[in-house]
Amino acid sequence: MIYADNAATTKMSKTAIAAMLPFLDETYGNPSGLYSVGQKAKEALEGARQTIARLIGAAPNEILFTSGGSEGDNQAILSAAALGKKKGKTHIISDTIEHHAVLHTLKKLEKEGFEVTYLPAHENGIVRPQELEDAIRDDTCLVTVMYANNEIGTIQPIRALGEICRKHSVIFHTDAVQAVGHIPVNVKDDNVDLLCASAHKFHGPKGVGFLYAKRGVRLQNLIEGGAQERGLRAGTENVGGIVAMAAALQEAVDGMEENTKKLTALRDRLIDGLSEIEHSALNGDAVQRLPSNVSFCFEGIEGESLLLLLDDLGVCASSGSACTSGSLDPSHVLLAIGRVHDVAHGSLRLTLGEDATEADADEIIRCTKQVVAHLRSFSPVWRDLCNGKGNFIL
Numbered sequence: 001m002i003y004a005d006n007a008a009t010t011k012m013s014k015t016a017i018a019a020m021l022p023f024l025d026e027t028y029g030n031p032s033g034l035y036s037v038g039q040k041a042k043e044a045l046e047g048a049r050q051t052i053a054r055l056i057g058a059a060p061n062e063i064l065f066t067s068g069g070s071e072g073d074n075q076a077i078l079s080a081a082a083l084g085k086k087k088g089k090t091h092i093i094s095d096t097i098e099h100h101a102v103l104h105t106l107k108k109l110e111k112e113g114f115e116v117t118y119l120p121a122h123e124n125g126i127v128r129p130q131e132l133e134d135a136i137r138d139d140t141c142l143v144t145v146m147y148a149n150n151e152i153g154t155i156q157p158i159r160a161l162g163e164i165c166r167k168h169s170v171i172f173h174t175d176a177v178q179a180v181g182h183i184p185v186n187v188k189d190d191n192v193d194l195l196c197a198s199a200h201k202f203h204g205p206k207g208v209g210f211l212y213a214k215r216g217v218r219l220q221n222l223i224e225g226g227a228q229e230r231g232l233r234a235g236t237e238n239v240g241g242i243v244a245m246a247a248a249l250q251e252a253v254d255g256m257e258e259n260t261k262k263l264t265a266l267r268d269r270l271i272d273g274l275s276e277i278e279h280s281a282l283n284g285d286a287v288q289r290l291p292s293n294v295s296f297c298f299e300g301i302e303g304e305s306l307l308l309l310l311d312d313l314g315v316c317a318s319s320g321s322a323c324t325s326g327s328l329d330p331s332h333v334l335l336a337i338g339r340v341h342d343v344a345h346g347s348l349r350l351t352l353g354e355d356a357t358e359a360d361a362d363e364i365i366r367c368t369k370q371v372v373a374h375l376r377s378f379s380p381v382w383r384d385l386c387n388g389k390g391n392f393i394l
Helices: 014-024 036-056 069-086 100-111 129-135 158-167 239-254 256-274 303-312 332-336 358-377 380-386
Strands: 063-066 091-095 115-119 140-144 171-175 194-198 209-213 280-282 293-298 347-351
Touching: 014 239, 036 063, 036 239, 063 069, 069 091, 069 100, 069 140, 069 171, 069 194, 069 209, 091 100, 100 115, 115 129, 129 158, 158 171, 239 256, 256 280, 256 293, 256 358, 303 347, 303 358
Parallel strands: 091 115, 091 140, 140 171, 171 194
Antiparallel strands: 063 209, 194 209, 280 293, 293 347
């Protein structure tokens, strides 16, 4: 089996598992307890907080542990909106290719009277800084732009966007779920006020993440009921998961340079091979993209059939976000960058892991070519296109 859906989730690393195990057995105490086994858990919890803060350029008291990216996005956006509303500012700026954890939260705020401006991501999937600056108003309270896209892999000019927000004294939030652990992230250098990450995207466990909130940005509680996390998130902390997350992130950062070089070469090998399929197109920018991400559209096929047949051949892939995999609608990201519905339906997302090889890449190319040819061989849409009854788009 070749697993090529690491943007959906990653396998826990042995380092993360080893770090987690003691807190499931030996040091299982509640970190709020005053007894020794609880204090040992508390010490590990704070050690993990210090590690994560150091790795992203933050202070330990700016790190809040969460259940993952969706919770963090919700808390960050709702908190910034609440702060803005108190000052009479109810305008928010985002873009059209955000994760649904962001988009759905913004829709909720629109129903409550906030106005949201959605910037285009253009055909290459990148938000233009000048368009952000032009959109900022006196009543703008928040800008939220993801660090790297989960479907097409494009990396946004976060530092430039953050600098604009800083100049205009507007809170800047970024969903960095796909970025943290994969590309260098430094919240101070990037001019970020709020940032979210999720452990299972960088070989940590599922169900744990963190939210960075710059000192001075007051957070609004989503969960009430206890004094944990400085009173900002009630509930007994997932100590084992948090410790494993810190270990996984340390390992990811330590190996980032080497992994980036390897994955970029494999990514480009895949892009070159899949580009040989006629009437296909790469989604997103060819250069400003995550090292592991390859996203393609193939005209004349259905993505669901493509994925199922690839699975039969031993290749695990996806068509886009795992959070919308049950939807029959084409990806909102692909539509936003200009793909028409028929083409967007024939999409394939491949996201490689650090253990991928050239042989894996070549096998993915071979299998994809085989499946696309097979699906097109009995597609009436493809037959009509080839017979001149329609116009090719790609």
